[in-house]
Amino acid sequence: MSDNRVPEIKTVAAPEGIEGAGFFATSLDKVVGIARANSLWPLPFATSCCGIEFMATMGAHYDISRFGSERPSFSPRQADLLMVMGTIAKKMAPIVKQVYEQMAEPRWVLAMGACASSGGIFDSYSVLQGIDRIIPVDVYVPGCPPRPEQVLEGLMRVQELAKNESIRRRNSPEYQALLASYNIK
Numbered sequence: 075m076s077d078n079r080v081p082e083i084k085t086v087a088a089p090e091g092i093e094g095a096g097f098f099a100t101s102l103d104k105v106v107g108i109a110r111a112n113s114l115w116p117l118p119f120a121t122s123c124c125g126i127e128f129m130a131t132m133g134a135h136y137d138i139s140r141f142g143s144e145r146p147s148f149s150p151r152q153a154d155l156l157m158v159m160g161t162i163a164k165k166m167a168p169i170v171k172q173v174y175e176q177m178a179e180p181r182w183v184l185a186m187g188a189c190a191s192s193g194g195i196f197d198s199y200s201v202l203q204g205i206d207r208i209i210p211v212d213v214y215v216p217g218c219p220p221r222p223e224q225v226l227e228g229l230m231r232v233q234e235l236a237k238n239e240s241i242r243r244r245n246s247p248e249y250q251a252l253l254a255s256y257n258i259k
C-alpha cells in the first residue's frame with residue numbers, strides 16, 4: 075500500500091534582526107538568501123522516466139508552486155536551478171555542460187534519479203556515469219525513478235543551500251577552483 079501523504083507546507087520565518095516600532099533591520103545576505111530560496115526557477119533537463127515523476131511533482135497533488143518553483147524555465151538564461159533527470163548519453167554531455175554555462179550565477183544543480191547521479195543500470199560505453207563528471211552537482215535525489223516527495227525534498231535542500239549561501243561565495247577562490255576543475259570559466 076503506498077503512502078500518499080503530501081509534505082507539509084513550509085512557512086518562511088523572518089531572518090534574525092533588530093525589530094522596533096515600524097522597522098526591521100537585518101543583513102543583506104539574509105534577505106537575499108530568503109528571496110533566492112523562495113523563487114527558484116528550475117530548468118528541467120529530462121530524458122527518461124524521471125521526467126514523468128517531475129511532471130507529477132508539478133501537478134496539483136504535490137504542487138511544486140508551494141516552494142516558489144512553479145515557473146519552469148526552458149531558457150538557461152532565465153533559470154537558476156538545473157534539474158537533470160534521466161539517462162545522459164556521452165554525446166549529450168557537451169549540451170548539458172553548455173546549458174549549465176549559459177545559466178547566470180548563482181546557479182544550482184539537482185541530479186534526479188540513479189541515471190543522472192551515477193549512470194544507473196546502464197554501465198555501458200555510451201552512458202555518462204553521473205553528471206558530476208561534467209558539471210558540479212549540489213543535490214542528489216536517489217531513486218529509480220524517485221517519488222515526487224523525494225523531488226520536493228531535493229528542492230527543499232537546494233532552497234537551504236540558496237538561503238544560507240553568502241552573496242560573495244561565488245566570487246571566492248574556492249568556488250573559482252571548483253569551476254576550473256570542471257573546465258568551466
